[in-house]
Amino acid sequence: MTSTVTREPSAGRIKPVRRRATSGHLRQERRAGWLFVAPAVIVLVVFLFAPIIMAAWVSLLDWNGQSSPFSGEAEFVGLSNYQALLTDAGLLRSDFMLSVRNTVYFVLFNVTGVVVVSFALAMAVNSYVLRGRSFFRTIFYFPAITSSVAISVLFLFLFQGAGVVNVVLSWVGIDGPTWFRDPRGVLHIVLSWFGVDAAPAALADTTMGGLSLWEWLSGPSVAMCALITLSIWASSGTFMLFFLVGLQDIPVELEEATAIDGAGAWRRFRHLTVPLMRRSIVLVITLALISSWQVFDQVFILSQGAPAKTTLTPAYISYVRSFGDGQFGVGAAVAFVLFAIIIVLTLVQRWVGRERRT
Amino acid sequence: MMRQFARTPLALAAAVAAATVLAACGSGFDDDDGGDAEATGASDGGGPLTVMIGSSGEAETVAVQEAAARWAEESGTEVEVIPAQDLVQQLQQGFAGGNPPDVFYVSPDRFRMFAEAGSLYPYGDQIEDADDIYQPLRDAFTYEDELYCAPKDGGVHALVIDTDAWAAAGLTEADYPQDWDQLAAAAQALTTDGRVGLAFTGDYNPVGTFMLAGGGFFVNEDQTEVTADTPENLATLEYLKQNMDAGTFAFAPNIDAAWGGEAFGSGKSAMTVEGAWIVGALQNDFPDRNWVAVPMPAGPGGQASTAFTNCWGIAADSDNQAGAVDLVNFLVSPEEQQAFAEAFGPTPSRASLADWNAEAFPEKAAFAEGMEDSRTQVSVPGFESVLADFKTQLEGMAAGTVTPEQALQALQTNGEAALAQD
Incomplete structure (x- = not known):
């Protein structure tokens, strides 16, 4: 509700500016306007646009970080960094394809998990029956204000071989895995229960980007599952706030009216709440999607890509190639391919989630 | 709004301002250097x-x-x-x-x-x-x-031995392993339920030390050629794998320890292969552990270690x-x-x-x-990723999904690619 109130006057203010301004007064006003936005524009250009263009330039160089990339000392190699990444068979491409596979699963489960959990949390703290709602709102938001380093270290202890998670599992007779050391994909594990241990020939022989389809279809590894759990837990508090704002925008009268019409809780949720929350859901999915593709800090602290590279992510490769191997051009190229992936997926997701008017 | 950005001269002004700020940032270091040189009066003063x-x-x-x-x-x-x-x-x-x-x-x-x-x-x-x-x-x-x-x-790497476990297994100072057979035998004697004989960090450093003792290594002396896929290295990996399969050797992560020192200090292994940094770690984290460090046992290629x-x-x-x-x-x-x-x-x-x-x-x-x-250690640029991949292959070897041959072949191919780029 608040957003509509603030939007109207600002919309009105734009109108006179749109008209071609000729009087000195208006020109002055416009100049003042520019003066006011100048700091923001300068900050954006200096700290956002300029670095992006510089990074694009670096991605075309064979630069080892030992000189200024603009001094001409680094060799210009055109698109060969991108070639090594996407087409030439080698360690770099196989690492990158593995990281894309890992991240696809990470994104899939993380985004789904975050949306479901944060929506449920928002519903819970929005409901009128819950006592001490503001207390729970604070509690649920807590992980979001905790440093991701602290959370990662905490999870490292939780998921140790003899950690809390496995102790709890042992109470119900489950012999938990050594989470961060288990490289098996969960899909492969499930398939092995049904006697499918090796890849069917069709899947093993067909490759995509140098990685067999059987490898693409491994599912997230056990270690990655622990990372996903961490990520969902840490980020759902923030997204809960987005949903909460949306939920509070739903007029109580509507809910009451549907209740009087005899709709049950599920039908109210399905046909009233969800449609009205479309915008919030699209927003949360977009934001979660972008941040999931860029996952880095948890990997950096917890696993460094281990076990068996099943937690390798493009952002981590970009870092290791740059600072580990001194191949900053390759690192920048990875970042740009990642950028492209995110843009494409976000556009697809916006298109799927667009409002259809009939 | 967007249209105005494009056409006003102010956009240009903003860009100029931004460029000025960037230039100022960029030249900051040079000014500094210049100042130093002036202050001292000579470039090597x-x-x-x-x-x-x-x-x-x-x-x-x-x-x-x-x-x-x-x-x-x-x-x-x-x-x-x-x-x-x-x-x-x-x-x-x-x-x-x-x-x-x-x-x-x-x-x-x-x-x-x-x-x-x-x-x-x-x-x-x-x-x-x-x-x-x-x-x-x-x-x-x-x-x-x-x-x-x-x-x-x-x-260099040394073999660190838990002296209490050593004595409990009926071994004496005279039994400190001199070669790989004795190492394997000692590891077997020290292996009990919940404790392996020898555990070390599952990366390329300790394995590299074993490779050196086995008469091989990742690269040649001048670091101009990759020498991973050799019979010597294969024999070394097979020696490690054999003992890992027997349950007497283990990579630290596989027995739920972050590195060899932790496996050793916490009593999950009776021996480990580490450098001098383990001394401080044991003193701080596991002060009760009694230990002794002896030189690495000699392999088929004599005595050698990573420096x-x-x-x-x-x-x-x-x-x-x-x-x-x-x-x-x-x-x-x-x-x-x-x-x-x-x-x-x-x-x-x-x-x-x-x-x-x-x-x-x-x-x-x-x-x-x-x-x-x-x-x-190998100093060829780009080898970090190559050795990280070898570490993954070693994990696979421990898990039984990768054979020693495959691990070495992958290392050879990737290493050659890195050297070619160099």
């Missing part, structure tokens, strides 16, 4: 020095700071010691920005990258009594027959190279190395200090023995 170290902790930082202060008093040149949060990254930023620290730690695996790019000032011929420094350590920092920097410390070292690199861009060389010579002098060894435990890089070291720190003697037969 006695300008102040900055020393950047990757410190293991407070003890190391204080020790280096105190040593630098002693030199500063002697020479009258100001020295600032900066303990880096992330040395690799901060150095890289310094080089890329044209404003590196004057003196800094360089590890062998980074060395060649710096040397190739001409970032380091080669001062090997100015090191006082350089021949006293162990040959393999000097080799680690030699590029195209030129010694670039002075190794500040050095050490670990760092050197004092001097930036080619340094304004006061003469002062920096003087400072480094002071820091690698026998007296200062003794002070460092006493303060935070590094093994001196000078052979003349071997006896002193063995006497002063008998528990660490094994980590300095056999330094002459050691080899340094």
Whole structure:
């Protein structure tokens, strides 16, 4: 509700500016306007646009970080960094394809998990029956204000071989895995229960980007599952706030009216709440999607890509190639391919989630 | 709104302003350098020095700071010691920005990258009594027959043994393993329920030490050829795999420990392969563990180990190279190395200090023995990713999904690709 109130006057203010301004007064006003936005524009250009263009330039160089990339000392190699990444068979491409596979699963489960959990949390703290709602709102938001380093270290202890998670599992007779050391994909594990241990020939022989389809279809590894759990837990508090704002925008009268019409809780949720929350859901999915593709800090602290590279992510490769191997051009190229992936997926997701008017 | 951005001259003004700010940022370092040079009146005059170290902790930082202060008093040149949060990254930023620290730690695996790019000032011929420094350590920092920097410390892998477990298994000092068969036998004797005989970090360093003892290694002496896929290395990996399959050897992560020292300290293994850094870790985290370190048992290729070292690199861009060389010579002098060894435990890089070291720190003697037969870590740029991949192959070998042949073939292919790029 608040957003509509603030939007109207600002919309009105734009109108006179749109008209071609000729009087000195208006020109002055416009100049003042520019003066006011100048700091923001300068900050954006200096700290956002300029670095992006510089990074694009670096991605075309064979630069080892030992000189200024603009001094001409680094060799210009055109698109060969991108070639090594996407087409030439080698360690770099196989690492990158593995990281894309890992991240696809990470994104899939993380985004789904975050949306479901944060929506449920928002519903819970929005409901009128819950006592001490503001207390729970604070509690649920807590992980979001905790440093991701602290959370990662905490999870490292939780998921140790003899950690809390496995102790709890042992109470119900489950012999938990050594989470961060288990490289098996969960899909492969499930398939092995049904006697499918090796890849069917069709899947093993067909490759995509140098990685067999059987490898693409491994599912997230056990270690990655622990990372996903961490990520969902840490980020759902923030997204809960987005949903909460949306939920509070739903007029109580509507809910009451549907209740009087005899709709049950599920039908109210399905046909009233969800449609009205479309915008919030699209927003949360977009934001979660972008941040999931860029996952880095948890990997950096917890696993460094281990076990068996099943937690390798493009952002981590970009870092290791740059600072580990001194191949900053390759690192920048990875970042740009990642950028492209995110843009494409976000556009697809916006298109799927667009409002259809009939 | 968008249309206005495009057409007003103010957009241009903003861009100009932004460019000015960028230019100001960029030239900041140069102004600084210029100022220093002017103040001292000469490019190699006695300008102040900055020393950047990757410190293991407070003890190391204080020790280096105190040593630098002693030199500063002697020479009258100001020295600032900066303990880096992330040395690799901060150095890289310094080089890329044209404003590196004057003196800094360089590890062998980074060395060649710096040397190739001409970032380091080669001062090997100015090191006082350089021949006293162990040959393999000097080799680690030699590029195209030129010694670039002075190794500040050095050490090799040793076999660390839990003496209580050793005695409980009915073994005596005379039984300390001399070769691989005895090592395997001892590991078998020490393996009990919940404890493996020998566990070590599952990466390329301890495995590299075994490969050296087996008569092979990742690369040849000059680091110009990849020598991974050889019968010697295959025999080494098969020896490790055989014992891992028997349950007497293990990679630390597979028995729920982050590294060999943790597996050993927590009692999950009775022996481990580590360098001198384990001493401090055991003292701090597992003070009750009784242990002894003995030289690595000899393999089919004789006795050998990986050498670990760092050197004092001097930036080619340094304004006061003469002062920096003087400072480094002071820091690698026998007296200062003794002070460092006493303060935070590094093994001196000078052979003349071997006896002193063995006497002063008998528990660490094994980590300095056999330094002459050691080899340094691979320094080919791009090998970090190659060896990281080898580590993954080793994990697979432990899990039984990768054969030793496959692991070595992958290492050979990837290593050759990295060398070809170099």
